Amino acid sequence: MGNIQIMDEWLSNKIAAGEVVERPASVVKELVENAIDAGSTSIDVFLLEAGLTSIQVIDNGGGMDEEDALMSFSRHATSKIHQEHDLFRIRTLGFRGEALASIASVSKMTLITSNGESGTHLELEGGHILTHKPGPLRKGTDLTVSQLFFNTPARLKYMKTIQTELGHTIDLMNRLALSNPQIAFRLLHNGQQLLQTNGRGDVQQVLAAIYGIHNAKKMVSFQGESHDYRIFGFVTLPEVTRASKNYMSLFVNGRWVKHYLVQKAIVDAYHTYLPIERFPIVVLYIEGDPYLTDVNVHPAKHQIRLSKEPELLKLIEETIREKIRSVIRVPQMEKKEKSVKPVTEQLNIWKPAPKIDVEKMNAIVEKLYDVQTIQENNQQSVEPEPIPDVVGDKDNWQPAPQIETNEVEEVSIVEQQEVLEDEPTKEPFPELEVVGQIHGTYIVAQMEDGFYLIDQHAAQERIKYEFFREKVGQVNPHERQALLLPLTFHYAADEALILREHKQELEAVGVFLEEFGQSSFVVREHPSWFPQGEEQEIIEDLIEQVLTTKKADVKKLREAAAIMMSCKKSIKANHFLTKEQMETLLRDLRNADNPFTCPHGRPVLIHFTSYEVEKMFKRVM
Numbered sequence: 001m002g003n004i005q006i007m008d009e010w011l012s013n014k015i016a017a018g019e020v021v022e023r024p025a026s027v028v029k030e031l032v033e034n035a036i037d038a039g040s041t042s043i044d045v046f047l048l049e050a051g052l053t054s055i056q057v058i059d060n061g062g063g064m065d066e067e068d069a070l071m072s073f074s075r076h077a078t079s080k081i082h083q084e085h086d087l088f089r090i091r092t093l094g095f096r097g098e099a100l101a102s103i104a105s106v107s108k109m110t111l112i113t114s115n116g117e118s119g120t121h122l123e124l125e126g127g128h129i130l131t132h133k134p135g136p137l138r139k140g141t142d143l144t145v146s147q148l149f150f151n152t153p154a155r156l157k158y159m160k161t162i163q164t165e166l167g168h169t170i171d172l173m174n175r176l177a178l179s180n181p182q183i184a185f186r187l188l189h190n191g192q193q194l195l196q197t198n199g200r201g202d203v204q205q206v207l208a209a210i211y212g213i214h215n216a217k218k219m220v221s222f223q224g225e226s227h228d229y230r231i232f233g234f235v236t237l238p239e240v241t242r243a244s245k246n247y248m249s250l251f252v253n254g255r256w257v258k259h260y261l262v263q264k265a266i267v268d269a270y271h272t273y274l275p276i277e278r279f280p281i282v283v284l285y286i287e288g289d290p291y292l293t294d295v296n297v298h299p300a301k302h303q304i305r306l307s308k309e310p311e312l313l314k315l316i317e318e319t320i321r322e323k324i325r326s327v328i329r330v331p332q333m334e335k336k337e338k339s340v341k342p343v344t345e346q347l348n349i350w351k352p353a354p355k356i357d358v359e360k361m362n363a364i365v366e367k368l369y370d371v372q373t374i375q376e377n378n379q380q381s382v383e384p385e386p387i388p389d390v391v392g393d394k395d396n397w398q399p400a401p402q403i404e405t406n407e408v409e410e411v412s413i414v415e416q417q418e419v420l421e422d423e424p425t426k427e428p429f430p431e432l433e434v435v436g437q438i439h440g441t442y443i444v445a446q447m448e449d450g451f452y453l454i455d456q457h458a459a460q461e462r463i464k465y466e467f468f469r470e471k472v473g474q475v476n477p478h479e480r481q482a483l484l485l486p487l488t489f490h491y492a493a494d495e496a497l498i499l500r501e502h503k504q505e506l507e508a509v510g511v512f513l514e515e516f517g518q519s520s521f522v523v524r525e526h527p528s529w530f531p532q533g534e535e536q537e538i539i540e541d542l543i544e545q546v547l548t549t550k551k552a553d554v555k556k557l558r559e560a561a562a563i564m565m566s567c568k569k570s571i572k573a574n575h576f577l578t579k580e581q582m583e584t585l586l587r588d589l590r591n592a593d594n595p596f597t598c599p600h601g602r603p604v605l606i607h608f609t610s611y612e613v614e615k616m617f618k619r620v621m
């Protein structure tokens with residue numbers, strides 16, 4: 001007898017389950033997609049313990065008759081593809097006919113379904129039917145999957161925390177709601193409602209349900225058409241950005257897909273309007289002949305091949321760019337700009353009396369002239385040798401080796417700080433005498449063996465950073481200040497989850513969130529040392545920090561907070577200082593733990609030794 005046998009159906013279902021049923025979210029996906037395919041206008045999803053205990057999906061779709069209900073659990077049972085030809089014109093979501101069989105094989109399942117004429121109630125365990133009886137006549141399907149992976153403990157071990165698993169399902173439900181605004185969705189977890197859409201076909205209502213009304217209001221619609229494709233959707237104005245690409249949702253003929261080049265086309269459409277590494281919130285619907293979109297690439301069906309891709313990418317980029325250009329407004333940065341004083345105030349300038357040593361000056365000019373004439377005479381060069389421009393010409397000028405310019409621009413602020421913290425910095429800070437200020441940006445200060453240029457903005461950032469680092473390192477309950485008007489913050493359900501999970505860490509840096517409705521929070525008080533007038537922005541930035549890293553380590557969050565606060569309200573460039581202000585700044589700088597670099601790692605001061613200056617003037621060789 002040969003060795004090859006047809007695999008037992010039960011075993012092959014279990015193997016297929018490994019492919020299709022990865023985690024609770026994949027079960028929710030299959031069940032909700034079936035409900036959508038059945039023509040439902042209302043779909044409710046109830047989860048217990050992120051779905052690991054139970055997942056129940058109730059729809060009001062067409063339901064099944066008894067025969068179909070029994071059939072639906074056999075592998076490759078599908079009512080959706082009858083001929084090979086159908087495979088290339090897929091309009092429905094499910095089409096492999098293996099989801100129910102696979103899910104049933106690794107769980108305990110209850111199916112109550114009716115097409116309005118007869119009702120069926122089935123109970124299964126590990127794919128085997130235990131109970132089969134008539135059910136109620138309510139049209140639609142009520143399917144419960146409990147104890148997922150009860151018979152595949154190895155799979156169960158791979159499950160992450162409840163929050164992670166729930167996060168996947170929320171993401172999924174958000175996408176399903178966005179691709180089906182004509183269906184009313186509800187998602188409840190342990191009795192708490194996480195999403196509700198009204199099913200009236202209004203995408204903006206769905207966006208509001210997901211990202212909060214506040215953000216939805218800052219989104220504008222767009223639409224465009226080419227020979228083969230039609231696109232439409234919503235994008236945020238450039239002032240609303242996120243640190244991750246996850247807020248860009250793409251749907252091709254109603255199916256959620258990931259497509260790197262489409263994402264890139266969207267980001268390119270914003271071109272210079274977006275800060276680096278920030279992304280818009282976008283929902284983009286692409287419609288075209290199903291022949292042009294090949295979805296049968298992977299069982300999870302997220303990848304897609306698009307025909308006539310360049311045409312589509314061009315359409316997307318141009319349509320969105322046009323829209324943004326037409327509605328662009330000045331971003332709401334006024335708050336930040338306030339810290340630059342108006343011109344009238346700047347007129348109150350202290351300027352050092354220029355002390356010119358005429359004799360020395362003449363000597364310098366003479367020497368320069370000498371050099372030139374010698375060169376001309378030697379016909380080595382017709383051009384006079386360039387006079388080194390100390391401030392402007394970076395190529396010719398190397399900062400004195402005492403100060404190291406750390407190239408940390410690309411490292412995240414948190415990492416930078418770690419570098420700085422460990423750095424032993426007890427190099428003595430020079431005793432400096434203020435000479436004056438250049439361009440309202442640099443302080444010139446001298447000492448015996450030369451002079452220093454101090455970047456006043458970097459200096460102030462360093463001083464403030466050390467102040468805030470100390471404050472935020474020990475949030476004192478007595479240093480609180482109540483806000484006249486509480487601040488409110490609106491987030492998406494999954495973001496709210498992350499925030500709830502990190503409530504303590506946020507409190508450790510002075511952000512006291514109080515729950516306020518489904519996924520909103522209020523802040524009624526903050527530490528009194530929060531930079532004044534910037535409280536809202538600081539709190540938003542800190543929340544954003546937690547949302548992007550998703551795991552907030554108090555130590556890192558504190559460092560990030562201190563850096564953030566130090567950047568606010570620091571003296572910006574072009575701000576004229578009095579001599580007293582400059583002296584105070586230098587004194588504070590001298591007392592800093594590390595006066596030589598700003599919190600971002602850039603140098604605070606550059607040393608020009610007398611020797612170097614003399615060399616530049618060719619007084620010494």
Ligand code: ADP
Nearest residue numbers: 034038072078079094095096097098099100141
């Ligand atoms: P597929 O969706 O790929 O056809 P499934 O295993 O997910 O395969 O479902 C098998 C069949 O069961 C479907 O083709 C459909 O006829 C029926 N079915 C599943 N869920 C529902 C539902 N909620 N309402 C009506 N019919 C359903």
Ligand code: MG
Nearest residue numbers: 030034094099
């Ligand atoms: Mg299906």
